[in-house]
Amino acid sequence: MAIKRALISVSDKTGIVEFSRELAKQGVQIISTGGTFSLLEKEGVPVIGISDVTGFPEIMDGRVKTLHPAVHSGLLAVRDNEEHRKSMEELGLDYIDLVVVNLYPFKQTIAKPGVSYEEAIENIDIGGPTMLRSAAKNHAFVTVVVDAGDYDAVLEELKAGGDTTLETRKRLAAKVFRHTGSYDALISDYLSKQTGEPLPESYTVTYEKVQGLRYGENPHQKAAFYKKPLASGANITTAEQLHGKELSYNNINDANAALSILKEFDEPAVVAVKHMNPCGVGIGATIHEAYQKAYEADPTSIFGGIVAANRTLGAETAELLGAIFLEIIIAPDYTPEALEILSKKKNIRLLKLGELKAAAEREPEWLVTSVDGGMLVQESDVHSLKEEDLQVVTDRKPTAEEMKQLLFGWKVVKHVKSNAILLAKDDMTVGVGAGQMNRVGAARIAIEQAGEKAVGAALASDAFFPMGDTVELAAKAGITAIIQPGGSIKDEESIAAANKAGIAMVFTNIRHFKH
Incomplete structure (x- = not known):
């Protein structure tokens, strides 16, 4: 024919x-x-x-x-x-x-x-x-x-x-x-x-291929990167890569995790991520100060990690960033001097994010997770907590500084794999316990990481305490304030332990599981 x-x-x-x-x-x-x-x-x-x-x-x-x-x-x-x-x-x-x-x-x-x-x-x-x-x-x-x-x-x-x-x-x-x-x-x-049917009887989604990837999480796994056809705003699919090697599967996952945390903050903030968990988060009067705090939070784990900032990066901060090995740096923009400094590192990926929306303007998106034989669909967790939403359940109320650290810690702990415990002090994370099978185990990891910095720190828990042992452990470490959802049948046990130790504890009445 x-x-x-x-x-x-x-x-x-x-x-x-x-x-x-x-x-x-x-x-x-x-x-x-x-x-x-x-x-x-x-x-x-x-x-x-x-x-x-x-x-x-x-x-x-x-x-x-x-x-x-x-x-x-x-x-x-x-x-x-x-x-x-x-x-x-x-x-x-x-x-x-x-x-x-x-x-x-x-x-x-x-x-x-x-x-x-x-x-x-x-x-x-x-x-x-x-x-x-x-x-x-x-x-x-x-x-x-x-x-x-x-x-x-x-x-x-x-x-x-x-x-x-x-x-x-x-x-x-x-x-x-x-x-x-x-x-x-x-x-x-x-x-x-x-017609107001976000979860209809059949769920059909479509994505457009951005690029093939060399492999997935491990070299024996095939992979590719796709985006939503109408993807917009500041996210990993719309970011412009200014320098460095092609992004890998794990790079993209980690970068997305960093951006999810970064979007919680309106003030200058820097987030360091390793294996999809925050290893250091800091806020400050300037992005330079915020980075210093994020670095000091865990100078060991940040090595080989991803750093995301919500302000333009300048030369002073770029010098510090360039002094350690990082996989990716993400920022709304870079000054010419900062770009020149960072571009000297051949393999580092530099992503330009564009303008970030204010945290209060975020709208939930539908997230799709694959399971064998099917998938789960849920709204993204964009819940934002205000001080007036909190319920003080102990005899002692948090001081103004403690309240600031509690709210800071709460913003970050929602992005830590459950069971999650996070310690915050001086506008930075000082201890992170992630992905443990029991809550007290997560607390031990966070407290051990914080060391002496645990004294006077605020503790955030992504879900309620099933018993009072986590509060008792926090008291021994010198923690002075706790934020947690509440709702356990043994809440009174935790409250009594906090009162005995002079710890101020507040309930949020909302949970942030992240599996």
Whole structure:
């Protein structure tokens, strides 16, 4: 077989004139519609209109033009089926061997600020996906192209042998169904949001590939990085890499964890992360001061970690950052001097984040977690705590300084793997106990890490104390204030232990498990 007849109808007209001109040179008859027809005709490419094929005008503002038996018979007819061939001859229909279609820009439309519902609906393509699906189904005989990046490969095969190979047609058909599936997923997501159904009876999501990765968590695991089609704001998918090696799977995970913590703060803040847990967090009057505190929190664990800052980094801070080995530095921006200093380190990745929203402006997103045979979907934890939300449950109330450290610690402990205990003092983390099977074990780790800094520190727990042993351990270490959710049947035991030790304890009545 050979490609003799093509149907071309594209919204994105990148490269279509050159591609069509080459098709015409190969003797391919080109059928087209609407704006594509006008463009090709204007550029002198031989083309016939869709109405000349269907014998029916384009109607309803172009909503109905290709939904016609003359089109879909030519696409769906099985060429080696005698009955199909006979029907085509009797009805005077002709085959269509090549379909080149891309769809109405629905994603670009709904991404526009203030777009109306009516405009969004009008940009749902019907004829395009129908032609693509018909051609892709019949890929044994029909070549279908949805991506301008495939134009050259199709032309190369056409020039070499007059047709594409079955292998190519299979590959292009698979791409079509991925494309239409993604297109429909965007539409269903948009309409579900419009109708207030965030967790419907079936959950379809789509992501776009950012890059292939050398491997996953470990070298024997395959991996790739994808983003949401409408991803925006300050996040790892929108960050600009200014310098350094390509990001790895673990880099991306750790960077995302660092940014999640960073977004809790409006004041100058620096977060250091290792293996998706914070190893040092500091706030200060300047970003330089905040970094010094984040570093001092755990000078050992920060080595080989990731540092994220919520202010532009200057030369003074860059000198300190450049003095140790770091995998990634993330900041809204860098001064030219800071960029020059840090770029001297060949392998360090420097990411420019852009402007961060105020913590209070954050909106929850839907998070998807895979499990064997299925997935879990939940809202992201963007709960923000205010001092007036707290319930003082001990005889002694926290001092103003203790309250500041309690609220600081609470912002960070929600991002530590459960069971989690965090100690805060002087606007920095001084001890982190993460991912333990029991809460008192997490407390021991945090207290041991803090050492003498535990004296006078505030302790934050992501969930309630099942008994009073954690409070007793905190008292022995010299901790003076505790923030925890409360809600245990043994709360009174913990309260009594705190009162005995003179510790101020507050309940948040909200939990921050992170598994």
